[in-house]
Amino acid sequence: MGVFAMSPHDPLVTLIKTAEGKAKGERERILTRQLLEKAPPEDLAGYSAADLNHLVNGRLAFLAERKPGRTKIAVSNPEAPFADVTMIDIINDDMPFLVDSAIGLLTERGYDVRLALHPVLSVKRDSTGKLTGIEAKASSDSQTMRESFMHFHIARIDAAESAKLEEDLKAVFSDVRVAVLDFRAMQQRLREAIASYQSNPPPIPIEELTESIAFLQWLLDNHFTFLGMREYKFEGGAKKGVLEPIGASGLGILRKSEIEVLRRGHELVAISPQIREFLMQPHALIITKSDVRATVHRRSAMDYIGVKLFDAEGELSGELRSIGLFTSSAYTQNPNEIPLLRKKLQRVVAASGFLPSGHSGKALVAVLEGFPRDELFQIDAEVLAEMAQGILRLEERPRTRLFVRRDKFDRFVSAFVFIPRDRFDSDVRRKVGDMLAESFDGRVASFAPSFGEGTLVRVHFIILRNPGKDPKPDLVGLEQRIVETVRNWDDRLESALSAKGTEQAVIARWRGAFPPGYRDETDPEASLKDIEEIDALSGDEIGVEFIRAAGDGPLEFHSRLYHQGDAIALGRRLPILENLGLQAISETTHILSPGSPTGRHRAVIHDVLLQAPANAAIAPETFVNLEAAFLAVWTGMAENDAFDGLVLREGLAWRDVSLLRALGRYIRQSAASFSSDYMAQTLVKYSPIARQLVALFYALFDPRLHNEKEAEAAQVKIEKALVDVYNLDEDRIIRRYVNLLTSLLRTNFFQNPKDDGEPPLINFKINSKLVDGLPEPRPFAEIFVYAPDVEAVHLRGGHMARGGIRWSDRPEDFRTEVLGLAKAQNVKNAVIVPVGAKGGFIPKRLKLGDSREAIQAEGVRAYTRFISSLLDITDNLEDDKVIPPSDTVRRDGDDPYLVVAADKGTATFSDTANGISSKHGFWLDDAFASGGSAGYDHKKMGITARGGWEAVKRHFREMDIDIQTTPFTVIGVGDMSGDVFGNGMLLSRKIRLLAAFDHRDIFFDPAPDMEKSFKERERLFALPRSSWQDYDKSLISKGGGVFSRSLKAIPLTSEIKALSGLTGDKATPQEIIHALLLTEADLLWFGGIGTYVKARAQGKGHRRGRQSRRHPEGQNRIRPRWRRDQYRCGR
Secondary structure: OOOOOOOOOOHHHHHHHHHHHOOOOHHHHHHHHHHHOOOOHHHHOOOOHHHHHHHHHHHHHHHOEOOOOOOEEEEEOOOOOOOOEEEEEEEEEOOOOHHHHHHHHHHHOOOOEEEEEOOEEEEEEOOOOEEEEEOOOOOOOOOOEEEEEEEEEEEOOOHHHHHHHHHHHHHHHHHHHHHHHOHHHHHHHHHHHHHHHHHOOOOOOHHHHHHHHHHHHHHHOOOEEEEEEEEEEEEOHHHHOEEEEOOOOOEEOOOOOOOOOEEEOOEEEOOOHHHHHHHOOOOOEEEEEEEEEOOOOOOOEEEEEEEEEEOOOOOEEEEEEEEEEEOHHHHHOOHHHOOOHHHHHHHHHHHHOOOOOOHHHHHHHHHHHOOOHHHHHHOOHHHHHHHHHHHHHHHHOOOOEEEEEEOOOOOEEEEEEEEEHHHOOHHHHHHHHHHHHHHOOEEEEEEEEEEOOOOEEEEEEEEEEOOOOOOOOOHHHHHHHHHHHHOOHHHHHHHHHHHOOOOHHHHHHHOOOOOHHHHHHOOHHHHHHHHHHHHOOOOOOEEEEEEOOOOOOOOEEEEEEEEEOOOOOHHHHHHHHHHOOOEEEEEEEEEEOOOOOOOOOOEEEEEEEEEOOOOOOOOOOHHHHHHHHHHHHHOOOOOOOHHHHHHHHHOOOHHHHHHHHHHHHHHHHOOOOOOHHHHHHHHHHOHHHHHHHHHHHHHHHOOOOOOHHHHHHHHHHHHHHHHHOOOHHHHHHHHHHHHHHHHEEEEOOOOOOOOOOOOOOEEEEEOHHHOOOOOOOOOOEEEEEEEOOEEEEEEEOOOOEEOEEEEOOOOOOHHHHHHHHHHHHHHHOOOOOOEEEEEEEEEOOOOOOOOHHHHHHHHHHHHHHHHHHHHHOOOEEEOOEEEOOOOOOOOOOOOOOOOEEEOOOOOOOHHHHHHHHHHHOOOOHHHOEOOHHHOOOHHHHOHHHHHHHHHHHHHHHHOOOOOOOOOEEEEEEOOOOOHHHHHHOOOOOOEEEEEEEOOOEEEEOOOOOHHHHHHHHHHHHHOOOOOHHHOOHHHOOOOOEEEEOOOOOEEOOHHHHHHHOOOOOEEOHHHHHHHHHOOOOOEEEEOOOOOOEEOOOOOHHHOOOHHHHHOOEEHHHOOOOEEEEOOOOOO
């Protein structure tokens, strides 16, 4: 039994014991143990004991017979459980170099060795070679033979490759056998040569001869593995002499007379011109590299030791040629102790002039001792001295350097390249090797990097030269090319920045800032643009650039987005690109890390490959327009929608696109049935017409181009183009645009833009009488205001008109809401001057969850922009002289009268409006807006509500009910933030408000506590922009609550059912509102706009507004005893 070095509890031990237990005989059991006990456990992972038993049985069959002195090899493809591998079995007389020679061949061929088992077996065989026994332990029995058994698994190969591998293995083991068998004979022959030198010294300087003899004796002292030897006879003289092999002098792998180790052209020969020249020189030895790689021991070029032979007269008679490999001890021994090398090093140190004990002398010795040993054996002292001095200087100034030595026999070039450690990697090594190979017309035979303690890496390249040409490259130029190759990306960036005169602080900031992926695809010169873009940014700004790159198709180009900070989500960027009409094909994000005084921070470049549609107009200015449009959308200066497709499709500037968008928004607000998206898609589809629409606008209103004839020409072109518009709706959309453009009176579009950082406002003064499709009543004129953050409208009943400005919460149809208010205002002002006017605005950037303060601030900002925009295109008066607004074409007469007032949501805004008036120098100054600190507050005074309430009190008094002392029930339409509804619901403490609804919520309080509910309504009235959701839910009676109208269904409590008359467990908000209009109550109080009760004679066509269209009810079906709305109150 063998002794296990591993724990008896090791899984491998258990596995082997289990496999032994399955063995059917003693031989099988012993082979199991000896074959597997030293196997790496991980190599046997996945195999069962049965698998290993199967493996051992197969090997036992292979061992069954071997002829004495012969190598037996088999390469096979077994079945399961080893069907994924090819097995290699080898058995040979035990001798050195077997396993490493076999693995060397497999590795050189690129085979992945998955399992390697190589026990030495003690076996017995009969005279025919049949196996008669396997010993469990090594035996000294004369009948026992030691055999080396090797078993390998490699990735599966086919039968033809297997046969080739088997033949190559046989050749390798044949070389191993003869090298081992002749090893002593080769050593003995060398001793004879040494004896000849000693007994009959050749005509060589005594010092060199002494060193040569010492060197040969050093080789014999286990410093050289002899693989082959042959003796040659020299004939023919110095000029034409040849070396002829002497009979059967070949030993080891040179037994075969056809094997040579020197190359001439494409042939291996016994002598070359360079060898002949060397033979004539007064040296005893030739030490170089053979042109043949060793097949024994390790796969590398064999070392060639040539010993010159001389006759009795001292004439050159031949050469004793040895090939083999220096042993590991030859590479580790101090070169100052190795004959020949020690003298060579002494000459180099002496030639330097340095004291051996001084700093420079010691440094030089360290350089020499660190030289590759093979190189020291081959290099001349003079070349070594020059090279060592150059290397020594690198310690003072580390940099990229090249040192080259040509082989004496011109077969290869030895090149040392020193590379800064932080610049060295496999890619640099490969590029430098390729450059050397190209320069010397050869190939990289080997490379060996050496990492010392300094900042440089030394890479030793052996370039095996191709026969024929004899290139002599300019070494200075070659070194400079290597310097450029070794210079990394950051070095080249630094040079590019320096060439621009960039400050060193900026250069240092960007060194090391770019990631590998960026450097791989971007030239340092090209990165200067990226640096410029990023350095120009501050805060959360972005930069964007649209460019073509090499390899882009005709419709392909890139967008590069720059940002200082974290990466920007694709979801924020992609919608903008898509609305511009671009398709994103792929994206690369580069995370940069430029330096800063506080360390490195982050910057990002998003590079998106884009494809434009086939009909895109990619002109030289297209990229400029795209960049401007992207930035406008990103910064909120423009909206992100389908209109943006006109930038790419027709080459329009983003402001012209905003113009078309603004016109479209008015058309949408004017009760048109077309969505904004549909209108945008139509204009993009017929983009040349869109360009003509812009041209028409410019001809009408650009003060520099104003030309009615040009306007008429543009209309003619549009009319002709409409012939090719076959869809009726698309035709109508385009005609609505033309009609609206010709109905415009003024615009601020061409006024100098305000430098206030706000999105640009576009406004139009419109002759409403001329606009197709407007619902009645048509105002005298109106101003529509559009911006990405606010939209608004102001309707006037005549030249001299006044009325309130409302903070609307109906973004889809705020003009309809304002029109309804204006209609009532005109009725109220029928007998006074001025006539009625109304306005409304929508802040578009309110966010869900904003605080009340934030909401109020945004409302004031939107109101301010709206009022300012109204004044931008309104005439002024100065000393009774009309002053038109600058840069404005007026297609109407003088119109200096503009007065506004407060309304819902703007009760406290009058001072703001008057401040804007004063800032504009408007002639009305603080009389521009009624109310404020110099006027009155509608909501605070409650004028409208109190007037209506008097009518309510009178009607109830006619029914003998005093609603100031008698409780009464109310159903309400509105909310407590409103002027009419809020004030009205506080005019009696006897109100029992059972339910109410506005456009947002439905409120239920089936059994209200009059006093508590009054105080809560009072609180909500004082709370800015309150809603029913702000109502204290703890004060609501059982079964009540506040429900959003956005819910799909609202659960119905028994109390709500009893109040509303509904019977199901849930109902939609629309169903509930309809029921509330029919609920029995004492008063139905209409304090909101848009919920109409139609007369008996009215049909559905009389109802206007999205809210009123949903819940109309005939007045004959309304069940409260009395109702009051703010229209009746003459608001």
